[in-house]
Amino acid sequence: MALVPDPVYTVTYTFQDETGSKATTQAYIRQGIVIDDVIARANALAGALRNISNAQLTGYTISRGWTEDTPAGAGGGSRVERKGRTIWLADTYKTRIDIPSIATGQVLPDGALNRNSAQFLVLRAVLLTDFVGDFTDSRGVSLDALAAAYESYVRTTPKRQPTRKLA
């Protein structure tokens, strides 16, 4: 059970023509080089694409992925709609990280998550102390405290449903 990296960074370029129609094209940059070099390559190709196209190059997205080679298998009764909702502070702003299908053993009788469980303390350490400055809110401000942690439910969205249809 391990996360296997995709062999490439994927760069998706977005174009828009004068009618407003949009299109994308993709390029791939090999793994194993530092991220600043990946960004430099993506930006250089953006310049070259801009020069040969009449459309407007509106931007590009760099992505990288890892795939679980042997997924552990979902536990019986697991449902991703049952979330462990955690709210973190970044300065005074709040940011949310949900845990799909929170293990029932992590939920206290009053619906709060057990903040003192060994598993939760690991998550807290990863976000707040082990990698200081790495985890932020959307503005780029570092997370600095836990504000709330409780069980919550959301509805199943059609896009997330399995393809099979139950009779």
Added chain:
Amino acid sequence: MWRLRVWFRDISGTVSYTGAWLRSPNETAIFAFVEALRALSDAEITHVDVLRRFPYDSQVPSGRDRGIATLVHRAVDPVDGTELDAYPMWVPEADSGLARDLWGHSVLVRDYASRAGYNIDNPTPGDGEPVSLDNEYPDDTDDYYLVAIRRNFWHKLLRDARAYNTLSLTLPSEQARRVRLDIRDLFLGVPMREVLERLDRIIELLEGGGGANTDEIEQLLLQIIAALGST
């Protein structure tokens, strides 16, 4: 900021993801976060991705009449140079003459790869074969690449062809038709020129309106069916 997404699947097969914001795609931090989540959830983790959008200040768009330039570049094993893959790329609103000059600038000569991770190192201006569209079908010297794609790599090209097909919707109808025919042809792995010549003739006849010779259309369709190997 980089957006980290961790994808889960529960016992019913329903999928969901959770996200976090990162200052940089630090692999050690990402893996630690994933393992922490794994211990807290009873669903399985299937994959993880991290992405960031970069806005780009480009020119005002002008025109929608240049079609799409499509290049196919060979990709090789970084160790022994064996040709192992093909790398298709299309550029909206660009003609293939310009697209041939895409590679070879000083900043664009290394570290690019095909989707499967094989090198397309050392591309030079004029490298890569233009494929179809823009009414520029490959000549005899280009066929090698098309054959290679059909026999070995068509599935990779076809995966990208879904985006390609979406792109065809933005084109004038006649060019869009050509794009879709190319995709179909690549999928079926039959001689491209043979099929397209017949389809072009059919299209011409159909576009001719009420004067279409239905006998000739039927005969051409039968020839295509024979070429496709159907019974």
